[in-house]
Amino acid sequence: MTRRIALRPLARILDARQKGENPDVIERENLRLRHEQERDRLRNRAESRLLMLAVCFFAAFLTVGLKMSSLAASEPEEPRTATSGSSIISTRADIVDREGRVLATNLVTNALYVHPHELIDPERAAAGLAAIFPDLDADTLLRRFESGSRFMWIRGSISPEQQQDVHDLGEPGLLFGPREMRLYPNGALASHIMGGSRFGEQAVNAAEILGVAGVEAEFDDELRDAANGGEPLQLSIDLSVQAAVEEVLAGGMTLMSAVGAAAVLMDVHTGEVISLASLPDFDPNARPRPLLEGDHSDSPLFNRAVQGLYELGSTFKIFTAAQALEEGLVNPDTMIDTTGPLRMAGFTINDFHDYGPRNSVTDVIVHSSNIGTARIAQMIGSERQQHFLRQLGLFEPTGLEMVESNSGRPLLPQRWGDLSTMTVSYGHGISISPLHLAAAYSSLLNGGTYVQPTLLRRDAPQDGHRVVSEEVSAQARAMLRAVVTDGTASYAEVEGYEVGGKTGSADKPNPQGGYYDDRVMATFASVFPASDPRYVLVVTLDEPSIVMLGETRRTAGWTAVPVAAEIIRRAAPLLGLRPQDIEQGHGYQLSSASQ
């Protein structure tokens, strides 16, 4: 602080008075100086304050700017500190059956790749790799190592043993990248439903898994969605039932020397497909290549139950009968003219046997009379028949949650005239998949409401649009039950389960035109228990034949029916279905041990 100068210093005032000058000038001068000093001081202070403020603002803006640039430049990071309830899981979700048993899961393995420029002894490395992987050739490997590339894949996924062997080669140029591998622990079981998977985009430390067929492809997005927290996809399939069905079906196929077989078991109320089998099958862990030439329906990849379109023969008769009942044209006891042969537009309709001149509607179904069914169809007419079959879902793909189901579009007559009406009434001239038939039987027999087959677990009945009344549904079940008790499907009787069903044996169409004489498609479509329907089972055998009672038998009653009965015998207890009205003493007497 500068020394304060007095405004009127006594010495200078006295001096000025002596000289006769005005002393006030001195005072004014000093006052001016003092004011100037004061002004300078204040300015300095203000300036330094402004500077300070500027520095503060600069620092603040600098902080904001730095934070912004660091946010812009940094990698996004998982918010680790947050206490998260639902976690993000990047692995492909598991697929489980209706009881939660694993059908498909992931396993961590390694991929093997090479940095050829880091190889110490390429020759030894090539020889070593060829010894570990028998399908690799040492010379080819060596040529590739020396081609000048700096990176190459050897294997997509290798087993721990192979990894150890490669490790033991001691080459720094052989490197491993972690891989997730899709594993189907049950092997070929339910292979057509699972489909299969393959690697998509590959990087060194990860590869994406893509579904190629079946539910893996259908639900690819859901399974890969990281936000669903690893929640497994639950199917309606029951693993143990599926195993039993496939075992019995494979046995039946061998016994009947059939070339293929398919079975569909579904819940009539919920539409859940409990089991869906198609033979021959494959192992989805090592999915075979699709056929490049020839008939793709010969490939094991072909799903006969969903993609296979066949004329399913007499199993259609119940639709015709049910429609006639629904429209009030007949009742189960109405007599139908069954004198044959029935000629129509240069085409003759015959019966397997002659069943007499007149039969009731029930007997037409029980004896499977083509002529009788055709006569009923004549009463219905083409328009109404088409409308009814459309309502049963027989004109469209089934909509089952598999990519293959879209290719199962029924083949319909090009011109649906009177002749087509009659042939379709007993299942000829229209090709549908066994799954279509199962869904249509479910819709018809569950009380008369449409169900769409589904592979996803659901608990509530579907309650679709009404196809027939409950009364007609019950009458249809009674007719099907009569087929088993008095008709063509007598082998289907499984004690306690009241099986009802309809056989169908259709000659297979020859690709050169016409039909084969000795190749049939044998189908049995059944419902059990008939009085309180729970499940529908459709079994189809392709070209079955068995020598029984000294004759070669091909019709469904001798081939598909016994197989279906065995499936019901095995599957129904697994489904927890209690046999009805089994007489006391038939079961094991558990109490006898303590008596």
Place this chain on the structure above:
Amino acid sequence: MRGFLTFIAALAVVALGYWAYHQNIQTQQAIREIDQLQRQIGMERERLGVLRAEWAYLNRPDRLRELVNLNFDRLGLMPMTPDQFAVVDEIPWGQETPIEPVEEIFLNSSLADELP
């Protein structure tokens, strides 16, 4: 007075600074711990996946069927059939053994004689 206030303020700054650094270090420690746990959870999940896959593989119906066939003479397992359903009345609810009251056991036993 003014000097004292400054001193107190300086002291407060030091204390707050210490506290802030302490919290910072503790947070970093916690984050490191979370990282470690997260990694561990990931590894455990992977292990669990492997075990689950192994369980499913060992329980595949094909293998169980083979094992049943191999051990048929010991276990005699057969596929489930409809006649294995029984009614509840057929189940023996254990042998009804009358339970003696405690005093009677006591009195009837030889110990009773030895009592004074």
